[in-house]
Amino acid sequence: MPISSKRVLAAGVAVVAAGAGLSGCRSSGAENVDDSAHPSMTIMVGGIDKVIYLPAKLAENLGYFKDSGVDVTLKTEPAGAEAENLLIANKVDGVVGFYDHSVTLQAAGKCVESVVQLAKVPGEAEVVSNDADISGPSDFDGKKLGVTSPGSSTDYLTQYLATKNGVDTSDYTTVTAGAGSDFIAAMQNDGIDAGMTTDPTIAQVEKQGLGKVLLDMRTEEGTKEALGGLYPAASLYMDCDYVEQNPETVQKVATAFVKTLQWISTHSPAQIAAEMPEDYNGGDPALYEQSIKDSMPSFTDDGVMPEGGPETVLDVLGTFNPDVEEKKDDIDLSKTYTTQFVENAG
Template sequence: MNPALTRLSRAVHAAVAASLSLLLIVQPAAPAQASAPEKVVIMVGGITKLIYLPARLTEQLGYFKAEGLDVELLSQPAGVDAENELLSGGVQAVVGFYDHSIDLQAKGKEVKAIVVFGQVPGEVEMVATKQADTIKSMADVKGKTLGVTGLGSSTNFLTQYLANLKGVPSSQYTVLPVGADNSFIAAIRQNRIDAGMTTEPTVSQLLKSGDAKVLIDMRNVEGTRAALGGTYPASSLYVQSAWLDTHQQEAAKLARAFVKTLQYLHTHSAEEIAAQMPKDYVGSDKALYVSALKASLPMYTADGKMPADGPETVLKVLAGFNPSVKDRHIDLSRTFTNQFVNEVKP
């Protein structure tokens, strides 16, 4: 080859290489595509119940979005139905009672509460006014029909424990699943149940109408300790332990969002909180809803942490009537964690 042409070819190649190098240096990098947040579906065991108020209130206040979470809230009438959805993989988390984590461990399933909303159940055993003269305590429920939200629900657990405590085994009364809210009220009015366990705002509605009276009140710490012997952590956010192991970041974000809501509940009036809720939650009688909310505010924790004596009390209650819990060693440390709420800055 002609030496001149060879030198020219080398020069052209060098120029091209230099140009490419310069292009790579000055060419701005393509912006990284921000990955969409993973969707978290939360099943609530009765989303309009005030015991589970933090779920919808967190959404209303925009705290999920502020954490970059894509959260969808669904509702089932009873906590046991929500639990089944979690175990089947249909949802990633449940807002329900902490006692399910103990009951499930006895059945070989591992779930863990990561935020505790309620330090008490917020449940009330209501007796139909027509039966109030004959049912003056749980010792009087022999032969009666007692309403619960669902079979295997926390209301069912508590009903069995309270009756058994008074010497009445479950074989001596009938348990009828009647759901909550309007279906519970209808069951009382139609004489399908003689007494039953429900929450606010249903309690206030029944008291106002005169259809039922309070038999056992577990809406505050004093009433709960009198009935159960200690604080009874109830409404909480729980997840499958296997999911938690691989979704620490999502768990931390959920904890921050819910703790902010619990702090909101302790720094705002019932009227201000009610104003944040959808109209269909408050209903046509806003004054009744606000009154029910005021009665419920003492139940909420301020920081989402598990009360120190809570797990032992719940274990004692479940073991009091459930042989599968009583006969197995339950490792309470595997049923909850304060790890994520402890990381939330005040």
């Protein structure tokens, strides 16, 4: 069922305007930035303090963008759907967000592709309030379910889990719960019965005794159990034309991200946390380190798309998204990602 026909509520979260804070953030568009001696790129991150997108800020803090010879400006937009819109509007050059947007956009006649696959699983969990009578997705009927925003990947996954377990998407209420303190407040104030979120929010919910993890998609095992296969999620995706016109610049950025993924795979949560901005830990360094530890299994160590992953994403989206379902047989998954740049990053 299309999102427009679903019941959607806001949990006291302000909607961020797509153009907010972007007056100095104009995409290069059709310009060939490869011609510049010091190429630059603006990347929008769908929630820069989320652990699933940690490689973006870490790459900057480790100096890997600079080492690769490219000036990268990181911006943040809390909802992945809004980040996607900014890319389509040529307001940014790339997005650190979920790979599944590449599939839904192809169904809409647009071409974007993942150039670095940061994660092989969503790195998310469905957390349930202690006051809610929910033992599985089959209990979603009549419940208020939190997502980052309508059209976000958390919304996609929630719809799939409901549909797969016999609950129509019109039978529950979608609540825009955001993440972090907004999500916590929604759960504390009975704004949601359950919700899809990431670390460090997951760890905060558990520590405060507000709820528990129902479905854990931070690991390969949990993701396969919930979705039937690996679900490649966090990625760096860009407009296909931009990639074609600026291969040297894209290569520099991809190399920086691959070096970062390799660094993550050889360092401890404490060492990783030490390289991140102090305010990302929310005043609880130990909790932040635990969040990183719990999410580390989701990351790739080479930026390569996991085998069979795109097929799982297409199957999931084709279950509830009418646009994808209608064009499922025509979608060319090979155009939704490329391994060219990560293979050349060595």
